[in-house]
Amino acid sequence: MVGEELPEIPHHVVAVGIEETVDSALPIGAQIDEIHRQGGIAIAAHPGPVFWKGFEPVMDRLDGTELCHPAIFDYPHFRSELEQFAGRTRAAAIGSSDFHGPGRLGMCRTFVFARENTAGAILEAIRARRTVVYGRDDAVYGDPDLIQFAEADGRLRAMAGTDAPTWLDRVSQVLGIVGFAVLLKVRFEPDATDR
Numbered sequence: 001m002v003g004e005e006l007p008e009i010p011h012h013v014v015a016v017g018i019e020e021t022v023d024s025a026l027p028i029g030a031q032i033d034e035i036h037r038q039g040g041i042a043i044a045a046h047p048g049p050v051f052w053k054g055f056e057p058v059m060d061r062l063d064g065t066e067l068c069h070p071a072i073f074d075y076p077h078f079r080s081e082l083e084q085f086a087g088r089t090r091a092a093a094i095g096s097s098d099f100h101g102p103g104r105l106g107m108c109r110t111f112v113f114a115r116e117n118t119a120g121a122i123l124e125a126i127r128a129r130r131t132v133v134y135g136r137d138d139a140v141y142g143d144p145d146l147i148q149f150a151e152a153d154g155r156l157r158a159m160a161g162t163d164a165p166t167w168l169d170r171v172s173q174v175l176g177i178v179g180f181a182v183l184l185k186v187r188f189e190p191d192a193t194d195r
Contacts, residue, residue: 010054
């Protein structure tokens with residue numbers, strides 16, 4: 001399944017299930033129109049207060065919103081900010097790594113209750129808000145009936161991870177820092193034609 005993050009200020013949108021790149025210079029409403037035209041879903045990425053005004057015109061058009069993001073483990077106040085934003089929309093609960101660098105890779109997951117194991121069924125389930133996300137400090141988000149089902153089963157909570165950093169967290173942080181350093185070196189190092 002193809003996706004991208006549109007990192008435009010004053011909002012960041014994750015497009016999932018698209019066929020071609022969406023122009024991030026478009027106004028947010030046009031971005032979402034294009035995502036939907038391609039059959040994809042639009043997710044509010046890490047919608048902290050700095051992004052709230054940018055999302056105002058499209059709150060009712062978002063398919064998902066991140067409720068579990070790596071920043072909640074390092075900045076506890078961010079959790080309540082994501083919860084406040086989600087409380088203003090009917091979008092599906094989403095947990096994702098949104099990996100830009102030294103974050104906790106794989107700590108935030110979305111459990112999607114799809115009718116079959118296909119990209120189309122997964123997108124349909126997210127549109128229908130059939131998701132469960134386990135966050136920090138035993139917080140659980142998503143469809144209440146599915147949360148009850150997931151809690152009765154117990155396996156999803158076990159797969160959701162832990163609040164404590166693991167060896168994978170440390171490795172992903174180191175690799176993120178190394179990758180960022182390489183990116184800076186490549187970007188700012190003069191090429192052979194400049195010499």
